[in-house]
Amino acid sequence: MSFPRAAATILRVIRFEVLHQSGRARTGRLETTHGAVETPVFMPVGTKAAVKSLLPSQLEVAGVEMILSNTYHLALRPGEELVAKMGGLHRFMAWPRPILTDSGGYQVFSLARLRKVNDEGVEFQSHLDGSLVSLTPERAVEIQRRLGADVIMPLDEPAPWPCDGARVEKAMQRTHAWLTRCKRAWAGDGPQALFGIVQGGMDARLRRASAEAVCAHDLPGYAIGGLSLGEPAELLYEITDVTAALLPVNKPRYLMGVGTPADIARSVALGIDMFDCVLPTRLGRNGWAFTSEGMIKIRNAEWKEDARPVDPNCSCPCCAAFSRAYLRHCFNVDEIVGLAMLSLHNIHYYVGLMRRLRAAIREGTLEDVVRQESQRCPPLTGRREEELAPRE
Amino acid sequence: MSFPRAAATILRVIRFEVLHQSGRARTGRLETTHGAVETPVFMPVGTKAAVKSLLPSQLEVAGVEMILSNTYHLALRPGEELVAKMGGLHRFMAWPRPILTDSGGYQVFSLARLRKVNDEGVEFQSHLDGSLVSLTPERAVEIQRRLGADVIMPLDEPAPWPCDGARVEKAMQRTHAWLTRCKRAWAGDGPQALFGIVQGGMDARLRRASAEAVCAHDLPGYAIGGLSLGEPAELLYEITDVTAALLPVNKPRYLMGVGTPADIARSVALGIDMFDCVLPTRLGRNGWAFTSEGMIKIRNAEWKEDARPVDPNCSCPCCAAFSRAYLRHCFNVDEIVGLAMLSLHNIHYYVGLMRRLRAAIREGTLEDVVRQESQRCPPLTGRREEELAPRE
16 A cells, blocks of 8 residues: 655654763653754653643643554554544644654553464454454554554564563564564654663563663663553663663663653763653642642542642643642542643653753753652552553 | 621722613723723633633633622532631632622522521521531621622522513512622622612512612612523513613613623624623533534534634633644533633633623624624523533
């Protein structure tokens, strides 16, 4: 199927430049055909071509520079062909800045009912209607080509956690084989950048083997996959530490699906440049807000008559207009404005965090931010997160 | 109970001035302590202190000048005392412009399980938790005083439709008696304006009797209640015609709960100045959009690959950013952005309609707008409305 690429006239893959270093942490600049991004960057998640309850204009005001969207969900609905016909994902969802799409691997292995997984690819039943869908490395690249994201991800097989070593190694090997095929399908001649994904579970030896195999492809960027699956925070940091140290200095490093503000701060100190996570929006929809004084649950009776904003030190549109008492009322009576405003506030918190982290790297005060964020927000990994904000 | 009135320093009731007349239609200016409003005006409905899915800032950009909120719902949750403590309804919901609150009469008689209705007042079970609540004329005024709206409404007893004549007359008499008590409780010495409500069902003779009794109070404005209850459009127009003609020329006239764009245009021609209706937001949430080419149902397969905005002649934030195909996708995958954008578009449509009506009155071309709106949108009264957009 030939799809006339709208962006075919701009044949330039992304460029990445490290600007400042402080220990292993660094600030940088990622240039794409849809604009430049300052790193470390946080990408809010727009799973189905919308960051839940928020408008692109609100994200722009918040200072969001790049978002993530989802190959698995978009391929099922509305289908990548429709998105392509509508001018690509940027125009479809009215987000003019950079987008990263993941390959669908994580969703296939976590949401769908698997029918067949072999070296060729994966066959699964859609979680929506049970229909049979197959995904191969080539097809994952083709879908993402049609969606038109600036950064695309190869099909991978993340091992669950916990998982026995043989299975982790097998999934890793398959991820490597699929990467070779993704790279061939990608060809590298368009405006999209293909990142490699390092797998290998919680095993430092496998992570080293994976980093070596993946980095041998000399790709525009590298991701660390298979983390933030419910493992303890210390294990997340340990594997991020080991793996980040193996990635080339001159390429962006993306830690997939991470995390809390504290997780992000710690990982930035380990040299990570890019993050995505559903936490700010999912927790916001469930009535949780990140604040400079720690997390608050807006439904608590404590805030019933509290005229203060969610965060007295925040100037986002939510904090500028609404009291805790009003937002609590909105959650009590199911007014959408409440969940939309907490989502927006949390996005502002995350964007502000990245700004503080970049400044701290420049000023050599990163440890202060790491300590501050660890005090503000306890680790949320694993079961705790599901309790705070069950998946819909 | 003494409540320190935040606005006690501004002791000026509303002022109303007719600016242009064309037949019975007129444009005017309504001044309140929270700013001036051009009439005819449409008030979006913020039942529970929020216009569903929309922010005050979005309403302001749309050109909304005044909104309606709901005494019954707010008295139950969060309670008028909390709203008063938070500085009144304007500050609580972050809407700095004029607000009208209704008295709760309509909701008591349509939503709650009635326990006792007599000349003293009404006792009912909350539709939320079954708890027993009583509402009297004095209490309705007191609640609204604490909420702090610019225009407040007296407790009334609207007769349902259809309804036998004796019951309609009894409800009307009680409405008159309650108005006398509301006026006494109101006292008229604060910044709030009390309107009278004319009842009398679909009986022109009763409407005349009611208008005479209500207007004898010489209040700052008058409302026509007991319409838009499912009666045919022609009956709505007939009773509006009869009743509007009986109201004083120099006071604002408010047709409660009306209606479709065509209903509003027809009623403006009969001399109505103020309107409120849930239709633009409720229909928006249910996937319907008002457009210059008629109503469209966004879920229809017809729009699947349609890259055009909802209304090619509209420049609202929804039409500026999103295609019909994208909005259809949002409704298909339950993304809130879709229903929020259709609600916002419909509010823009209604605000634009009022602007066109005011211009048409000045230019003597009102009949053109009435004809145009009747062609664009078929009558939605009665069952049809429930089919389009069931109440949640």
